Amino acid sequence: MAVMTTAAPVAARGRRDGVRRPRYGDLRTALIFLIPATIGFVTFYLVPAVRGAWFSLTDYSVLAPPRYVGLDNYERLVQDPLFWNAMKVTAYYVVMNIGLQTVLAIAIAVLMQRLTRSALVRGVVLLPYFVANVVVALVWFFMLDVQMGIVNVLLEGVGLDPQAFFGDPALALPTIALINVWRHMGYTALLIFAGLQMIDQQVYEAAELDGAGPLRQFWSVTLPLLRPVLALVLVVTITGSFQIFDTVAVTSGGGPVDATRVIYLYIYDLAFGQLDFGYASALSVVLFLVLLGVALLQLRLTRASESDTN
């Protein structure tokens, strides 16, 4: 709110007559208003995007100028087992993370709609989403520790063996997926909750008159009518899920034996660990295309764009 401190009369106080040139409208004013945002957009989005695409065609270590190598990086990528491993790990992660998270979020949203409008409940459910990934990851890292973690104490309490959640290649990735389910399920639930609010209550009443119980109502009314909202929510959450980095970086660091080396981490290692900026850029181009493809595919499949005007 500290934004609006100046109130001095501003210059550019030209014509006060209502006559506007219809050809260009407010073009001059608009250009002035757009100067800062355009500087930001061109400098930190547009030019970098072009430059990133260019880097992907070069051999570049930052220490020396980029050297054009054509499609070498892309050829290397196709034959790089670590790249395919990273894509596979990321895909597994996304499926586990999004699958469970979406189901839980729908359940929470429906529960909230049936039980309470309480802002407190919604606030609590949302809270984890606003705490930094790094914080969430470290708290769970402690809670899941082999020796001291409360989760393992509880497991032993019911007669099970303690688990090295981050040390076991079979467990590490699901563990990280679950941590992020914990962080995101409330946020996703609120998005879906907002979608539920848009469903006309009369539809439910009609279904009830026809003798549909709560379960039947859920399958035959709620889910179909929720589809456009779900599609948009999935585009947002899947796109985010593919970019998993923070949680892995501060817990497993990609291990054990590359079981959690997700694509983001691999690209990060290549660029900032091995200074292989050209190859890393090629990988990020591919990641960008994959995300674009996923989003387009989803939106087409579910025709979510219909719900959006303008």
Added chain:
Amino acid sequence: MSTTTAPTSPPATPPTEAPRTATAPDTGRRRPRWGTVLGWATMIVILLITLFPFYWMLRTAFSTNSELAAQAANLAPAGFTLDAFRRVFGLTTLEESLAQGGAGGRINFWLYLRNSVIMSTAITLGQVFFSAMAAYAFARLRWPGRDAVFAVFLSALMVPGIFTAIPNFVLIKELGLLNTFPGLVLPTFFMTPFAIFFLRQFFLGIPHEIEEAAMIDGASRARTFLRIILPMSAAPITTLAVLTYIQAWNEYFWPLLVGQSDGVRVLTVALGIFRSQTPQGSPDWSGLMAATLVAALPIVLLFVVLGRRIVNSIGFSGIK
């Protein structure tokens, strides 16, 4: 309609309970009560799972490392102490720190806290104001190519962070801004597609008459923007500012790339470094939890104060 606490329902009512009770709320339908009880039971479990890690962070932060191992399941702090915070804020000597199971290196979370505040504040001020200007041009001004330009700006939403992060890192390096606050702040200082999109939605809804009245009175566009549009949009602007602040505060990737040195290191990056130190075989758990608490507390407080506003903004920003 806003119940702030769970209605007290008798736990585990016997299944033989009669479905129709005279005290049922007169909604005209008789839903079996056990469904509601089951619903609340599930909801309470969810809320507990959501809140427990926060409590565990708090409890561990006030514990003693040596006691933690012995009392791993104690719900209260194991050997209540403030030592973990003293270590985290660099108030202990090296010997004391080592004796408490802390690291030998010197850490000072006051500094990282300050850095996080500087970075997040600068990003929020710049991003919100400049994005509001752009949103005004997209929502309230008429000019050729407006919608096309807006679409181009929005398309940046689809670009994954790492795709632009590599060239941006190179740029910041070329400008000699590595390990400076401008380097941390600049990429998100002028705009984000989301911020422009978010404010444009609100600006579109302001009636034209108000603005026209001001302009007939001789106010320029800039003056109208500052004196009418911004004050009228105080609520969404505050919401956006809070969201922006939280996001900047939580950011890990970009500061990890360009803000490694002590003078500009923010909390998230410091936490990652703290975690990788294992002074005596295992991490300094109570110190680590105290540090995460320091990083989380400002956001949790902000959330407690402005939670309702944030909660209500979710449907809007997410769906539309």
